[in-house]
Amino acid sequence: MINVGILGFGTVGTGTAAILLKNRKLLKERTGVDICLKWIADLDVTRDRGIKLPPGILTKRASDVLEDAGVQIVVELIGGTTVAREFVLRAIRNGKHVVTANKALLATCGMEIFRAAEKAGVAVGFEAAVAGGIPIIKVLREGLVANRIKSIYGIINGTTNFILTKMTSGKAEFSTVLKEAQELGYAEADPTYDIEGVDSAHKLAILASIAFGSQYSVRNVYREGISWISPMDISFAQELGYTIKLLGITKETDGKAELRVHPTMLPSDYLISKVDGVFNAVYVEGDAVGSTLYYGRGAGDLPTGSAVVSDIADIARHLSTCPRGGYKRPGISGAAMPLLRMDDVRSMYYFRFSAIDKPGVLSQISGILGKHDISIASVIQKERLAGKAVPLVVLTHRARERDVMLAVKEINRLRMVAGKTVYIRVEGKEL
Amino acid sequence: MINVGILGFGTVGTGTAAILLKNRKLLKERTGVDICLKWIADLDVTRDRGIKLPPGILTKRASDVLEDAGVQIVVELIGGTTVAREFVLRAIRNGKHVVTANKALLATCGMEIFRAAEKAGVAVGFEAAVAGGIPIIKVLREGLVANRIKSIYGIINGTTNFILTKMTSGKAEFSTVLKEAQELGYAEADPTYDIEGVDSAHKLAILASIAFGSQYSVRNVYREGISWISPMDISFAQELGYTIKLLGITKETDGKAELRVHPTMLPSDYLISKVDGVFNAVYVEGDAVGSTLYYGRGAGDLPTGSAVVSDIADIARHLSTCPRGGYKRPGISGAAMPLLRMDDVRSMYYFRFSAIDKPGVLSQISGILGKHDISIASVIQKERLAGKAVPLVVLTHRARERDVMLAVKEINRLRMVAGKTVYIRVEGKEL
Numbered sequence: 001m002i003n004v005g006i007l008g009f010g011t012v013g014t015g016t017a018a019i020l021l022k023n024r025k026l027l028k029e030r031t032g033v034d035i036c037l038k039w040i041a042d043l044d045v046t047r048d049r050g051i052k053l054p055p056g057i058l059t060k061r062a063s064d065v066l067e068d069a070g071v072q073i074v075v076e077l078i079g080g081t082t083v084a085r086e087f088v089l090r091a092i093r094n095g096k097h098v099v100t101a102n103k104a105l106l107a108t109c110g111m112e113i114f115r116a117a118e119k120a121g122v123a124v125g126f127e128a129a130v131a132g133g134i135p136i137i138k139v140l141r142e143g144l145v146a147n148r149i150k151s152i153y154g155i156i157n158g159t160t161n162f163i164l165t166k167m168t169s170g171k172a173e174f175s176t177v178l179k180e181a182q183e184l185g186y187a188e189a190d191p192t193y194d195i196e197g198v199d200s201a202h203k204l205a206i207l208a209s210i211a212f213g214s215q216y217s218v219r220n221v222y223r224e225g226i227s228w229i230s231p232m233d234i235s236f237a238q239e240l241g242y243t244i245k246l247l248g249i250t251k252e253t254d255g256k257a258e259l260r261v262h263p264t265m266l267p268s269d270y271l272i273s274k275v276d277g278v279f280n281a282v283y284v285e286g287d288a289v290g291s292t293l294y295y296g297r298g299a300g301d302l303p304t305g306s307a308v309v310s311d312i313a314d315i316a317r318h319l320s321t322c323p324r325g326g327y328k329r330p331g332i333s334g335a336a337m338p339l340l341r342m343d344d345v346r347s348m349y350y351f352r353f354s355a356i357d358k359p360g361v362l363s364q365i366s367g368i369l370g371k372h373d374i375s376i377a378s379v380i381q382k383e384r385l386a387g388k389a390v391p392l393v394v395l396t397h398r399a400r401e402r403d404v405m406l407a408v409k410e411i412n413r414l415r416m417v418a419g420k421t422v423y424i425r426v427e428g429k430e431l
Numbered sequence: 432m433i434n435v436g437i438l439g440f441g442t443v444g445t446g447t448a449a450i451l452l453k454n455r456k457l458l459k460e461r462t463g464v465d466i467c468l469k470w471i472a473d474l475d476v477t478r479d480r481g482i483k484l485p486p487g488i489l490t491k492r493a494s495d496v497l498e499d500a501g502v503q504i505v506v507e508l509i510g511g512t513t514v515a516r517e518f519v520l521r522a523i524r525n526g527k528h529v530v531t532a533n534k535a536l537l538a539t540c541g542m543e544i545f546r547a548a549e550k551a552g553v554a555v556g557f558e559a560a561v562a563g564g565i566p567i568i569k570v571l572r573e574g575l576v577a578n579r580i581k582s583i584y585g586i587i588n589g590t591t592n593f594i595l596t597k598m599t600s601g602k603a604e605f606s607t608v609l610k611e612a613q614e615l616g617y618a619e620a621d622p623t624y625d626i627e628g629v630d631s632a633h634k635l636a637i638l639a640s641i642a643f644g645s646q647y648s649v650r651n652v653y654r655e656g657i658s659w660i661s662p663m664d665i666s667f668a669q670e671l672g673y674t675i676k677l678l679g680i681t682k683e684t685d686g687k688a689e690l691r692v693h694p695t696m697l698p699s700d701y702l703i704s705k706v707d708g709v710f711n712a713v714y715v716e717g718d719a720v721g722s723t724l725y726y727g728r729g730a731g732d733l734p735t736g737s738a739v740v741s742d743i744a745d746i747a748r749h750l751s752t753c754p755r756g757g758y759k760r761p762g763i764s765g766a767a768m769p770l771l772r773m774d775d776v777r778s779m780y781y782f783r784f785s786a787i788d789k790p791g792v793l794s795q796i797s798g799i800l801g802k803h804d805i806s807i808a809s810v811i812q813k814e815r816l817a818g819k820a821v822p823l824v825v826l827t828h829r830a831r832e833r834d835v836m837l838a839v840k841e842i843n844r845l846r847m848v849a850g851k852t853v854y855i856r857v858e859g860k861e862l
Contacts, residue, residue, distance in 0.1 A: 019577050019719050029644060030576055127574075133720035135574025142573075143558075143566025145461055146450050146740035213460060271726060274705055279722075288450050289564035289727060289737040295702060296723035306719040309577035322753030 001034045002316040005065030007087055008077035009042035009058070012101050012128065014049045015301030016075060016308045021051070027309070033316040039065040066090050073315055075308060076100040081108050092116045092124075097319075099311040101128035101304055107202035107218040110209070123318075125311025130203040131156050131280045133303030134296040135310060140210045140284065147286025149211035151251040153264075153427065156203040158278035158298040159187045159194035160226050160246040164234075164263075165276040168243065171231050186278055196225035197246060197261040204248030207282070208259050211250060214336035216259060221248075222342040224262035233352060233422060236380070236393050237265050240350075243273040244424065256340035265350050267428040343402040348377070348395065348426035353411065354419035355392040357385050361416045362392065368414075372407040374399040377431035389418035397431055432465045433747040436496030438518055439508035440473035440489070443532050443559065445480040446732030447506060447739045452482070458740070464747040470496045497521050504746055506739060507531040512539050523547045523555075528750075530742040532559035532735055538633035538649040541640070554749075556742025561634040562587050562711045564734030565727040566741060571641045571715065578717025580642035582682040584695075584858065587634040589709035589729040590618045590625035591657050591677040595665075595694075596707040599674065602662050617709055627656035628677060628692040635679030638713070639690050642681060645767035647690060652679075653773040655693035664783060664853060667811070667824050668696050671781075674704040675855065687771035696781050698859040774833040779808070779826065779857035784842065785850035786823040788816050792847045793823065799845075803838040805830040808862035820849035828862055 004020065006013050020027075020037045028034050040053070041062045065071055066087060074091035076098060078084045084105050089112075091098050098117065100106070106113065106129055117124045127137045131154065140149070155161050159181060166177040178195070181187035193199050201221040209216045226246050237244050242265040250259050266273045271293055275281040280298030285291055297303035355361045366376055380393040408421050435451065437444050451458075451468045459465050471484065472493045496502060497518060505522040507529060509515045515536050520543075522529050529548065531537070537544065537557055548555045558568045562585065571580070586592050590612060597608040609626070612618035624630050632652040640647045657677050668675050673696040681690045697704045702724055706712040711729030716722055728734035786792045797807055811824040827835075839852050 015719070023577060023579060023719075026579060027576065030572075133717075134723060135570055138569065138574045139566055141461075142745060143569045143741055144737065145458065145744045146454060146737045148454060148457060271702065271705060274702055286564075286737065288446070288454075288733040288740075290731075290734055292565060292725075292727035294723075294725055297721050300721075302719040303721055306575065306577045306717065309719075310574055313576045314573060318753075322749075 001036050002073060002319060003036050003038040003071045004073045004075060004312055005039035005041065005068065005071040006037070006075045006077060007041050007062055007065060008079065009040050009044070009049065010077065011301045012304045012308065013040065013042070013077040014051060015305030016077065017053065018051045019302065019305045019309045027313060031313050031317045031320070033320040035312060035316050038071055039068065041065050062087055066094060066096075071096060072319060073097045073099060073312055075312065076102060077308070078102070079104070081105050085109055088113055089116055092120050092122055095120055095122060097123045097125070097315045099125040099308055099315070101126070101308055103129040103199070103202040103206060107205040110206070110217070111215050114215070123315050125315060126206070127311045128304045128307035130206050131282055131294070132296065132298040132300065133306045134280060134282065134294045134298070135307065136207070136282050136294055137210065138310070139294060140207070144284065144286050144289060144292070147288045149252070150285045150287060152207050152211055152249070152282060152284050153272060154204065154207060154248040154282040155245055155272065155275050155280050156248050156282065156298060157194055157197075157200045157246060158280060159191065160197075160200070161275070161280070162186050162278045163195070164226060164229070164244055164246065167229070167231060168234050168238070171235065173231060174227055174229060195227050197223045200246060200248045200261045204250060204259055204261055207248065208250040208257060212252065212257050212337040214257070216257070220259050220339055222260040222262070226263050229263055232391065233424065236352065236391070237350065238268070239380070240395065241268050242266060242426065243268045245273065247427070249427070252337065253340055255337065257337045258340040258345050260342065260345065263424055265424050265426040270428065343400075345401045346398045347401065348398055348431055349374070349404055350424040350426050351394040351396070352422040353392040353394070353417055354389040354421070356416045356418060357388055357390045358416060364414060364416060365392070365394070365411055368407050368410050369394075369396070372403040374403055374407055395426065395431055432467050433504060433750060434467050434469040434502045435504045435506060435743055436470035436472065436499065436502045437468070437506045437508060438472050438493055438496060439510065440471050440475070440480060441508065442732045443735045443739065444471065444473070444508040445482060446736030447508065448484065449482045450733065450736045450740050451743075458744060462744050462748045462751070464751040466743060466747050469502055470499065472496050493518055497525060502527060503750060504528045504530060504743055506743065507533060508739070509533075510535070512536050516540055519544055520547055523551050523553055526551055526553060528554045528556070528746045530556040530739055530746070532557070532739055534560040534630070534633040534637060538636040541637070541648070542646050545646070554746050556746060557637070558742045559735045559738035561637050562713055562725070563727065563729040563731065564737045565711060565713065565725045565729070566738065567638070567713050567725055568641065569741070570725060571638065575715065575717050575720055575723070578719045580683070581716040581718060583638050583642055583680070583713060583715050584703060585635065585638065585679040585713040586676055586703065586706050586711050587679050587713065587729060588625055588628075588631045588677060589711060590622065591628070591631070592706070592711070593617050593709045594626070595657060595660070595675055595677060598660070598662060599665050599669070602666065604662060605658055605660060626658050628654045631677060631679045631692045635681060635690055635692055638679065639681040639688060643683065643688050643768040645688070647688070651690050651770055653691040653693070657694050660694055663822065664855065667783065667822070668781065668855075669699070670811070671826065672699050673697060673857065674699045676704065678858070680858070683768065684771055686768065688768045689771040689776050691773065691776065694855055696855050696857040701859065774831070776832045777829045778832065779829055779862055780805070780835055781855045781857050782825040782827070783853040784823040784825070784848055785820040785852070787847045787849055788819055788821045789847060795845060795847060796823070796825070796842055799838050799841050800825075800827070803830075803834040805834055805838055826857065826862055
């Protein structure tokens, strides 16, 4: 029998406990091990979470879990990087295997935690930290172990995907849809963490670390949020055959890794462009397997609990077949791949200029783009309003980020340009 | 060091060898084990496969591999159920772990092989047997181990998906597109195995066995092919908002498992409906994780090789951390779930009747349907051609297979019905 203690009885804690209790017999049949939920620790032991617990397992003291010699696996579902970090390190020091859904913790102090775990000879499972119920960590580390990973494109935040989907289908403003998402419980009262791409950046750092066998931190991720996306840009994108998604992107380019989170225009006929609402999806390209995609719920009590329990089951199975052998998972062990600076990233671009409708404006703008080595693939100008600012939309071939930033700065200073230029990176087939 | 011997140097054998040679260093970094390709056995040792092999590893004698005490893992890539069966059983008897891509072998004599392996304490890996490069076996057995599986819908044959995609986009006849598929190398000279759904049925038997912890054989799978699908039905389906795919379907219904392979009408806005060409995809619904989908290439040297090598890496890692512990994978161990007879399966239906355009025909047909407990959701009759046969299309609510078969038989005998009724099962939201 393997005893499990959960720290944190919130949404994911409740889902994890519910699965361990409900599917205990099934898990025993499948893993050959009886996995027993021994403890749940939370400061609030009175609120009704809607599940019936066996008597005596709820405690206010984390130490009941952390110091119980009978507990082999500690599940950290508290969140944040202070108490959670302390408890995880203490569990590891006490020789316990750890399972966590805490992407912020791993993306900020993953190195410290993995080193401590290696020293103590224990496992750290974190399937639930990225893309909720989608077993993407296992897929990357084991299912695709034969592959040099070429690129990953992930919709790894359900809140922003819900908002962008609703903005697209309803032609609605960001602020309106955000309010709706908050009412539905898909967005927090303070939505910054999601809408500014912080959550996606945490998850991308974890995905890239596994893909490239390096340890990247959230500080290595270039990041833009979605709050400035307008229905007008969504509508131009649609007209051009594109869908706007907040993507986490990591690729190997000439032996360097790029890590970036930003709104991205994707060809609308790509499978990932059709991933709508709160769902997540991760596209992975390997040198042997080619294109693959993994789709499912990125959040929620039971979907995330499903991922937590898969880590518990892996460790439990290992402990039962091989009580003394170290628990090894392929992963962050290879030579670190250096980072490609954002300045050097090459991408296609969508520009929306607020250009005064006068002869010569396109020639001025295209002149500046050309000077910075940015070549135009197509131009749309539909509205005519002589002497007033109208949207001028330009799609470019692949250009270097640094050149684009310089060009935009220069164009924004033109007297014939009335407002700040909007730019959105474009992925997909070469234009 | 772990030594691997491959039996069969065809497409998948070549892909597997290429990956083991090219990514050997990467695999060592990731698994901590040096995986050495020691032997490749094939009757044809002269044909150029386009890869450079180290000297001395190619042999004509399978026994060089099977009797080599230094080989820990034997990879069977011969195909078929005669020689392959014999070699696999011999490898197991000799204490070697086995990796195979042979769905026919597993779906016909899986029980015998898994029993022999259990007795000998060796592993049988078969990730490559279903859906090529998509790690669906690992996902089901490990990633979703926490879940009671509710249903699986799989596009698990690339040939038929290519044909249906082309028939849909080009409004072309089956025979025309089959010829194109043969020219492109996507279909065999004798395409029966693919187009009659035999290949899909093999794979479905394996998926269902894992999902429900039972050992199903291909004989337990109800099966229809796609050769009778016409552009007219594809076009009616599109008009009604559906796409026709050849699906392998397995579900738990009231404690019984249904296993069936047949052309299926799916709502066109479902993600799986958008999986085109030779690509495969498997939709899995679990009681905790909800809806998930896995997409990638279902065939080809390197994609399938990717799956073969992931099995090799799993076994190699296990051997290195835990040389004595038995290799355990969650799987076919639970209580067998009984089969739901096809007669008792409930589904929605699309009917296309060849009805003589005369007053009263719809009333006769709907009368017979009603008598058999089949209620109509919608009717389309567009062509008018008084006194001649015109297509009359009916979508039904959920009905029992047995009732439908009886009703169709009765309707086909009507004097006002000029030809055999076409029926296609419909999945998706209730009508």
